[in-house]
Amino acid sequence: MSAAVLAGEAAGRALPVVAGVLGAGGVAVAALPSRVRMRGELRKRWRTWAVAAPLFLGAFLLGRAGAFALAAGLGVVAAGEYARMAGLPRGERAVLGAAAVAVPGVAWAAPGALGLRAACLLLVAAAAVALLSGDTETGFTRACRTLFGLLWIPVPLSGLVLLGDTAVAVGVAVAFGDVGAWCGGTALGRRGPLSRALSPLSPRKTWAGVVGAAVATGAALVAVGAFSPALWAAVLVGGVLGDLLESMVKREAGVKDAGSWLPGFGGLLDRIDSLLVALLLTMVVTL
Structure with a gap:
């Protein structure tokens, strides 16, 4: 079944x-x-x-489509609230919002893909904006707070699908x-x-x-x-x-x-x- x-x-x-x-x-x-x-x-x-x-x-x-829609909807709103509290710039907010849809989406379409490779991609995504902007003052803090948000919101919400x-x-x-x-x-x-x-x-x-x-x-x-x-x-x-x-x-x-x-x-x-x-x-x- x-x-x-x-x-x-x-x-x-x-x-x-x-x-x-x-x-x-x-x-x-x-x-x-x-x-x-x-x-x-x-x-x-x-x-x-x-x-x-x-x-x-x-x-x-x-069904699974409904579970995905629920997870993505909750994730986008929650990620926005977290980004405001964490004081994250627009780029990191976009990363969190995209991940809020993408991670449950992968759980729906290809659940076997959520493994070590996905974890590596999340780490890169969390640091990418600060790295590309060359932020020498708060880049590490931005990356850490973004990674925390990714692990706290989109990853658990993928459980609604899995x-x-x-x-x-x-x-x-x-x-x-x-x-x-x-x-x-x-x-x-x-x-x-x-x-x-x-x-x-x-x-x-x-x-x-x-x-x-x-x-x-x-x-x-x-x-x-x-x-x-x-x-x-x-x-x-x-x-x-x-x-x-x-x-x-x-x-x-x-x-x-x-x-x-x-x-x-x-x-x-x-x-x-x-x-x-x-x-x-x-x-x-x-x-």
Whole structure:
């Protein structure tokens, strides 16, 4: 059976699970009393989820072409947000944007080509603009930041094409994990050992949030019929590290969010930061 068919079946299995959770969440958010401080913010986030979930699952129902379109679309927007935060010039932005389409495109058309040769080409592409411009002051910094962006955004997003039905499970589990982390941090993170911050990079992220994410990601993988210890660990660790990684980038850039256009979240990178590293680790443990 082809990966496209499997991905479509996985999206079909995930659809009632996601719809049920969205429905329950919508009722819960609508019932929040006006005195709840985050009421408005939670309603914005729910509306964003209500739009994003059908787009994500619908892409996989279209097969590998849909997965490619999803990966390329996410990659172009996320690469633009990253380039702005990293202060990259126009040339490096063009490299990141082109790679955001090309890497998932190769994963779709010729997945066997994504190996050592592709890695070498990414390194050359990252350094090419600075080398050709003869930048003696910031060329190395530009090349390093561009290479990091290539490894952080287009390469993981190629997993949406390469992983097939597993990509659907990872996407759903990461989304559930984000909600579980918020619930765990809110319910358990006010006092006690679980209230300790994970890292100075993101003081609001606590070990209580990790516990909540662990429960939610595990439940999501079970619900869509994809649970395995290795996949659960990849999604959980990837989700936690992805969140901290973007916090590190934003702190050095001196910004609160990667963007301001996505209601309740900020930018696209603020929404998919966990997904990127989770996809990368999933490819490590499954491919």
